Amino acid sequence: MPTVSSTTSTISSSASISTPKVRCFDPATSSPATFHHRRRSMNHSKCSSDSPGANGGAMAAIADQKIVNGEAGYVLEDVPHLTDYLPDLPTYPDPLQDNPSYSVVKQYFVNMDDTVAQKIVVQKNSPRGTHFRRAGPRQKVYFELDEVHACIVTCGGLCPGLNTVIREIVCGLHHMYGVNRVLGIEGGYRGFYARNTITLTPKVVNDIHKRGGTILGTSRGGHITSKIVDSIEDRGINQVYIIGGDGTQKGASVIFEEIRRRGLKVAVVGIPKTIDNDIPVIDKSFGFDTAVEEAQRAINAAHVESESIENGIGVVKLMGRDSGFIAMHATLASRDVDCCLIPESPFYLEGPGGLFEYIERRLKENGHMVIVIAEGAGQELLSESMRTMEQADASGNKLLQDVGLWISQKIKDHFARMQKMAINLKYIDPTYMIRAIPSNASDNVYCTLLAHSAIHGAMAGYTGFTVGPVNGRHAYIPFYRIIERQNKVVITDRMWARLLSSTNQPSFLDPKEVARKKTEETQEPKASHDRLEAATAVLIV
Numbered sequence: 001m002p003t004v005s006s007t008t009s010t011i012s013s014s015a016s017i018s019t020p021k022v023r024c025f026d027p028a029t030s031s032p033a034t035f036h037h038r039r040r041s042m043n044h045s046k047c048s049s050d051s052p053g054a055n056g057g058a059m060a061a062i063a064d065q066k067i068v069n070g071e072a073g074y075v076l077e078d079v080p081h082l083t084d085y086l087p088d089l090p091t092y093p094d095p096l097q098d099n100p101s102y103s104v105v106k107q108y109f110v111n112m113d114d115t116v117a118q119k120i121v122v123q124k125n126s127p128r129g130t131h132f133r134r135a136g137p138r139q140k141v142y143f144e145l146d147e148v149h150a151c152i153v154t155c156g157g158l159c160p161g162l163n164t165v166i167r168e169i170v171c172g173l174h175h176m177y178g179v180n181r182v183l184g185i186e187g188g189y190r191g192f193y194a195r196n197t198i199t200l201t202p203k204v205v206n207d208i209h210k211r212g213g214t215i216l217g218t219s220r221g222g223h224i225t226s227k228i229v230d231s232i233e234d235r236g237i238n239q240v241y242i243i244g245g246d247g248t249q250k251g252a253s254v255i256f257e258e259i260r261r262r263g264l265k266v267a268v269v270g271i272p273k274t275i276d277n278d279i280p281v282i283d284k285s286f287g288f289d290t291a292v293e294e295a296q297r298a299i300n301a302a303h304v305e306s307e308s309i310e311n312g313i314g315v316v317k318l319m320g321r322d323s324g325f326i327a328m329h330a331t332l333a334s335r336d337v338d339c340c341l342i343p344e345s346p347f348y349l350e351g352p353g354g355l356f357e358y359i360e361r362r363l364k365e366n367g368h369m370v371i372v373i374a375e376g377a378g379q380e381l382l383s384e385s386m387r388t389m390e391q392a393d394a395s396g397n398k399l400l401q402d403v404g405l406w407i408s409q410k411i412k413d414h415f416a417r418m419q420k421m422a423i424n425l426k427y428i429d430p431t432y433m434i435r436a437i438p439s440n441a442s443d444n445v446y447c448t449l450l451a452h453s454a455i456h457g458a459m460a461g462y463t464g465f466t467v468g469p470v471n472g473r474h475a476y477i478p479f480y481r482i483i484e485r486q487n488k489v490v491i492t493d494r495m496w497a498r499l500l501s502s503t504n505q506p507s508f509l510d511p512k513e514v515a516r517k518k519t520e521e522t523q524e525p526k527a528s529h530d531r532l533e534a535a536t537a538v539l540i541v
């Protein structure tokens, strides 16, 4: 463990915001440590709160950062703890030490000083860099067993594995900590104040992991912070498990801020969910592998259809609003795809180096081809040609035009106009089919680890964090790190190069553009491919 010798933290955004240096109890080391609570202004693209409309207008929330500096450039970006604002909370021995299943584990409790490195590829003299607190059970817990009243809510779009996470939170709380009071909030955030609740017991959730969707229902929009926290307070809930994507984690962050402002003993835990894999820092999100696997069925169908007919073209549209991970991984897995188009890599249709030229060449060489397109790809081309009004969903997410239909029509029109070759195009749109299914075996295991890590964190009194694997080890990540940006495919990384060399498609980039992207991306803190590659390692809580 590095020495907790703090150096002065900087004020990241506004000089008018104070940086209180707090002498506080460090629950991890059981000894007093000096933390620097760095306050910073978060620019939420969409807004929380009590404002009208989707989520109201733009708002800057303030998040505290608990930064611990150690030797050799070691930095711990720690998560909040209930004792930060309720210093006199009593502790209790973790009941796991008496649990017959767990007591056999040699070193069951994680070392209090364990942290997980964000960067694992290092050189001899590199600084040790950013670390996150390691997830897992602690020897002391901050809740008595019959005191815990937990709730679970699922928000945003569907994703394989939602029911597994719900099941494992309920069963984990029950089996590991003897907790019997768990409420399911129906219909997403608005369910806290506008819908019913379901009592969740191990019996109720026993089989739900075999079903797609979420037994709790979900929604977009409707995040009214004060009403949600009123409901938490009125119901006497003291552990809130929030499962959802980037928008949901922003919502969880403001709920945590409000709970802390009110001084409530309530742990707020985010569990990242998104098949788009657009959440940063974590290796990958649950359900992603399942979605990629299911996408293979559509790609196979497109391949069979296209190769059975002269100049056959199969077009498959996959999900991925701002990030093309599903399309990229489905393409790499399949090897039948000739072209993959994603939001991060702009493309063009006409002229030398364009898509039409490539299609023509591929059909001449091979007689058929398969194109995979992410739903968010080429949106700028669509809005140019369609000039429609921009619309948003209830959460404020931009509603996309159907790029699959559009590109299919464009390809057909092009070849009809050229009169050089008759093509046969089949368009397959499996978008909702890949996310409405139950999670596969490996995602099920992953969901279990996420749920267990979340429970251990809440029981240990940590709050205001999202749980997830970082380089294969589960960690507690402060909300501000999760919501500050989206995870995107880095097109100057090796993974995208692998894809280009597997499909042989043009990069659609001129050399100047490549150089610009490289400069842009060297400033990014962490390359995405590192994380997805690390994610293939065994996930250990």
Ligand SMILES: Nc1ncnc2c1ncn2[C@@H]1O[C@H](COP(=O)(O)OP(=O)(O)OP(=O)(O)O)[C@@H](O)[C@H]1O
Binding pocket: 044, 045, 046, 047, 048, 049, 054, 055, 155, 156, 157, 158, 188, 189, 190, 219, 220, 221, 222, 223, 244, 245, 246, 247, 248, 249, 250, 251, 252, 254, 273, 274, 275, 276, 394, 395, 397
């Ligand atoms: N900035 C924000 N502040 C507070 N709540 C938010 C914010 N952004 C989104 N939310 C709320 O979070 C919930 C889910 O958001 P959203 O619909 O964007 O889905 P998501 O969690 O990003 O999941 P996905 O995009 O993967 O489907 C909604 O109820 C929305 O009101």
Ligand SMILES: O=P(O)(O)OC[C@H]1O[C@](O)(CO)[C@@H](O)[C@@H]1O
Binding pocket: 156, 157, 158, 245, 274, 275, 276, 319, 320, 321, 375, 393, 435
């Ligand atoms: O139609 P819905 O439920 O709003 O969800 C669509 C969006 O949800 C996601 O699956 C996850 O964000 C996106 O890929 C997709 O654009």
Ligand SMILES: [Mg+2]
Binding pocket: 156, 245, 246, 247
């Ligand atoms: Mg989202």
